[in-house]
Amino acid sequence: MQQRRLGPFTVSALGLGCMNLSHAYGAPPSRQDAEALLLRALDLGVTLFDTAALYGFGLNETLLGEVLSPHRSRFTLASKGGLHGDAEGKRVVDGRPETIKWSCEQSLKRLRTEVIDLYYLHRWDKRVPIEDSVGAMADLVREGKVRTIGLSEVSAATIRRAHAVHPITAVQTEYSLWTRNPEIAVLDACREIGAAFVAFSPLARGFLCGELRDVATLGERDIRKTMPRFSPGNYAANLKLLEGYSAIAARVGCTPSQLALAWLLHRADHIIPIPGTRSVAHLEDDLGADRVRLDAAVVQQLEALINRHTVVGPRYDALAQAGVDTEEFPA
Numbered sequence: 001m002q003q004r005r006l007g008p009f010t011v012s013a014l015g016l017g018c019m020n021l022s023h024a025y026g027a028p029p030s031r032q033d034a035e036a037l038l039l040r041a042l043d044l045g046v047t048l049f050d051t052a053a054l055y056g057f058g059l060n061e062t063l064l065g066e067v068l069s070p071h072r073s074r075f076t077l078a079s080k081g082g083l084h085g086d087a088e089g090k091r092v093v094d095g096r097p098e099t100i101k102w103s104c105e106q107s108l109k110r111l112r113t114e115v116i117d118l119y120y121l122h123r124w125d126k127r128v129p130i131e132d133s134v135g136a137m138a139d140l141v142r143e144g145k146v147r148t149i150g151l152s153e154v155s156a157a158t159i160r161r162a163h164a165v166h167p168i169t170a171v172q173t174e175y176s177l178w179t180r181n182p183e184i185a186v187l188d189a190c191r192e193i194g195a196a197f198v199a200f201s202p203l204a205r206g207f208l209c210g211e212l213r214d215v216a217t218l219g220e221r222d223i224r225k226t227m228p229r230f231s232p233g234n235y236a237a238n239l240k241l242l243e244g245y246s247a248i249a250a251r252v253g254c255t256p257s258q259l260a261l262a263w264l265l266h267r268a269d270h271i272i273p274i275p276g277t278r279s280v281a282h283l284e285d286d287l288g289a290d291r292v293r294l295d296a297a298v299v300q301q302l303e304a305l306i307n308r309h310t311v312v313g314p315r316y317d318a319l320a321q322a323g324v325d326t327e328e329f330p331a
Contacts, residue, residue, distance in 0.1 A: 001045040001290045002265070004272050006196045007148045007169030009076045009117060013265055014287055015048030016041045017200055017276035022056030022063060026219035029278045035067045040280050042071060044287055050078045050172075050198070050274050051111075052122055053103050057085030058110055065112035072113055078170075078198075079107050080122035080152060082133065093323065095125030097136030104140055118169055120150040121162075124325050130158055131165050138166035150198070153324040156185035163193045173326055175199035175271070176208060177263060177306040178229075178238075179315050184327040191270055199264055202273035205230075208260040209282075210242055226320070228313035237312040244305050254292045257282070261289035263302055 002013035021034045028034065038049070049068065051060045061079060068075065081103035082095045104119060119140065121133055140146040148169035151162055162168055171190050175182045175197070182197065190197045205224055206212050215224070215235045224230040229238060242256075249259040257275075264273045275286045294302075308329050314321070 001287065004196065004269065006048065006076060006118065006198075006272060007167075009148075011048040011076050011272065012046050013272060013290060014046065014261065015050055015078075015198070015272055015274040016046050016283075017274040018049060018051045018060055018064060019055045020276045020278055022060035023054070024221075024223045025278075026222045028056070031063075033278070034063055037278065037280050037283060038064070038067045041283055042068070042074060044284070046287070047075045048078065048272065048274065049075055050200075052080035052120075053084045053107050054080070054091065054122060057089070058106070061107055061110035065110050069112035076117045077111065077113065078118040078120065078150070079111065079116050080120040081107065082125060083122035093123045093125050095121065095123075095128040095130075095133040097132055097139075100133060100136040101140065104145055108145060115145060115147055117147045118150055119146040119148070120152045120170070120172060121154075122152050123323055124151070124154055124158060126325070130154075130162050134162045134165045141166070150195075153326050154186075155325045155327050156189035158325050159186065159189045159193065159195070163195075168193060168195050170196040170198050170272075172198040172200055172274075174201045174315065175264065175273075176202050176204045176260060177302060178204045178207065178311045180308050181315075181326050181328065184329065186327070187268065187271075191268070195270070197268070197271050199271055199273040202264050202275050203257055203260050203286075207238065207242075208245070208256055210246055210256040213239065226317055227315065228317060229311065229315060231313065234313035241306055241310060245302075248298065248301055248305070252292065252294065252298060254288070255285055257285055258289040258292050259294075259302070261286060262292035262294055263299065265289065266294050266299060 003010050004013045022028050086092050137149040150170035152172040215230050249256045
């Protein structure tokens with residue numbers, strides 16, 4: 001597999017986002033199936049595994065610790081703090097230094113490791129100066145509990161403020177053909193400071209796989225049910241994009257999922273997509289994107305077909321949007 005730089009680390013150009021093994025997309029897979037997927041990813045050359053304290057309210061980190069800790073020297077481990085679940089099952093954003101340090105200690109225990117390679121601030125708590133939260137993370141680096149630090153869902157201005165306190169290794173934000181917000185300023189800011197850009201939901205939360213045709217089939221606990229693009233009316237409009245998209249994939253000679261990931265890999269060499277899946281077959285398909293080559297004409301066709309003007313609906317509802325710091329295109 002292609003390799004890319006992630007701060008001091010060299011990692012596979014495609015990482016694995018582990019969230020949906022425990023969180024957000026309905027009932028998680030069985031423990032046996034989740035373990036098989038993680039180990040298959042490792043065997044196929046994936047060397048970046050991404051988790052968070054929030055995912056499954058600790059269950060995802062526990063899963064990775066139990067399955068992958070015997071192989072710890074073979075991969076780069078990323079996790080996140082500053083956003084976790086409370087005893088009542090609610091999301092809590094808390095960027096106070098003492099909370100970040102406490103959260104990291106809990107993550108280290110669940111992950112069964114002495115050090116986390118890349119530790120993100122999962123959400124910027126806007127009640128706390130970013131300099132204070134990053135300062136606490138810098139303390140974790142000095143204490144040897146974390147090797148490098150990153151940010152998630154923040155603006156270019158916030159990235160620069162944070163980087164002035166401590167070097168930022170990576171910024172993680174949603175990025176795909178149908179979510180292009182990082183192109184406003186964050187991709188350039190990452191290149192400017194030498195940070196990697198880690199693209200989550202690179203398959204547009206399953207839309208670009210081409211298999212989800214009816215949103216009525218989504219389970220009650222599926223987070224997409226709260227996302228405007230997946231409302232029945234908006235999704236019906238967005239589905240019209242898939243015919244042309246699938247035709248491009250067929251001409252290229254790859255699957256729709258591979259086309260979406262290949263587009264990201266071609267966008268810039270500091271971009272590292274982290275698709276997630278609960279299926280070994282889908283995992284193997286995703287990793288095949290590493291071999292797909294796109295010429296300029298195909299890239300132009302893709303970007304003309306799926307973009308902020310052709311996709312119907314914002315990516316988040318008002319409540320979720322208020323919790324992020326990313327730039328928005330003009331209405």
